[in-house]
Amino acid sequence: MSNESVDELPSPATRGLGSLRLRLTLALPLLNALAVAVFEWSLAGELPNAQALARLTWLVVLLSAAQLLLVELWMLRPLRHLAAGCEAMESQCATPLPNDGLGAAPRLDGELDRIGHAMLRARDSLWQQEQSASELQRELSEQRRQLDHAQATLEANRRELASLARVDTLTGIANQRVFDEALRREFKRAQRERSLLAVAVLDLDQFRQFNRVHGKAAGDAALQRLAELLGTRFKRDTDLVARLGGEEFVALLPGFGMAEAQGVLESLREEWRALRLPDGDGQLTLSIGLAAASPAHPYLSAQALLQAADEALYIAKHAGRDRLSLAA
Template sequence: MSTESPDELPGRETRRLGSLRLRLTLALPLLNVLAVAAFEWSLGGDAPTPEGLARLAWLVLLLSAAQLLLVELWMLRPLRRLAAGCEAMESVPMPLTTDGEGAAPRLAVELDRIGHAMQRARDSLWQQEQAARELQRELTEQRQQLDQAQATLEANRRELASLERVDTLTGIANQRVFDEALRREFKRAQRQRGLLALAVLDLDQFRQFNETHGREAGDAALQRVAALLSTRFKRDTDLVARLGGEEFVALLPGFGMAEAQGVLESLREELRALRLPDGSSEQPLTVSIGLAAASPAHPYLSAQALLQAADEALYIAKHAGRDRLSLAA
């Protein structure tokens, strides 16, 4: 049986509320730190920087302050009002008189006062329950919004990663992918003493083509050329990419100069046969090609040296009249 006096009960309730406030003040920031850290980790971010840690600290601080304010408004304040009501009820003296005529009315008044106090307590508890449900509903909505935002960020990240490796106009690889593949295949050819052919292709008079037929016809021609390259070079090891503008490249592991020359001459004839734009009777769109090939008999010091040799061969093809294939020395 409790030995606390009635005067000690309000103070005990106040201490309990203070203890609850202290526990919430300590627990909410810790939970927010764990939630924010889990969210950042799910995004697959890099190692945290001082600026990133400072930003996370401010975010945790703001979230904790907002949550503590909500708890203070919707939970602790109603509890304080309830405790105050109980204190007021308990502080009302209960007369213990036994005189016949005055006892019954005073007892009825005290019972009525107790009933009103209990009704106020029930009302306060109901309001507290409603506030808790509202808080739970808002937290659920925030969690759903957070999950939706995370899903959107992940979709955007995948789309961005795809765009970083694909030319948006033609759908073939971009220069970043080509640079990685060139370094990789060059090292493999050196290690295995194998063959590696590299062709740089540039459409002839393409600026004049755009001025004559329009930008849309030029974009369509670039797409047709990319499709032709993808059809002609379709081995798993082949790579075709657009370097930018009207310049393309074909990386052909296992091909020597002679094999690559035959395929590229056929491709040049096929492009002329397309008679771009769309079977026009005018001078068709043509291509100039520079070809270089690394082999044990004709090695190159680096992948960049191989690419430079192909570029120089393309320069010769352009200045020799265009619409031709030039071989690196």
């Protein structure tokens, strides 16, 4: 082998730098992938999907490329210069040193200082990256806490809205929406089981005039008082009382025929007449229309049953008020 071939072979220092570069190229992506996976797991608590995995892969590639570039600029390049200087010194060992040969030592010290400064800068850069990652994790944790709080508030508001959509806000009893659903359900059950079902529509007589004389507050108190009376009178699990709007209420009485419902409603009307109103003045009477479905007296639909009770209430109003009228 000629001397020229020997000179072209890479030196041990060059081979060492190449080996170091190869190890860094293999190790940094693995370390970054592990760090990013642990960080994502600590945030999400579950395995990433395909889209998130692709995003993490690009993040690892970019982070590894940046770190390799920093290592190349701040550590490997000075080491290459140092290796070249060492090789030059070794090649000159066999020949007498010139008069200025003592200048190699200061140059070597300068290279070592540069390497030390490069390693310090690399360490500072890694520390800053760790601080940035910690700050990012704190921000994400705070955002997650705020998101959980917002979701809890939204759920509470949703439940409140759902409750308001099914409850009359003034009296606290069911509203017309709830009554309509219950009427259809109980009517189908009565048809299927051939059982009884009574519907009563109740209306306070001359309520608007009462409001004009005594004020809206007294009128609202009277509506609340009637709702309380209905709740205490009809308290079976199957009974339902609701406010249809204004001064009009309704009672749904499964299992009651015309005679049973008539007796209870007459008693209710007498009890209401005996009550004193909140302001102690004036008197509100109650008109009631009653309809009942039975195998002997069926109705075609739930709406037809309710309409029969409404027509009976109309008759009670035009017959002098303060009375109970039965559907034909």
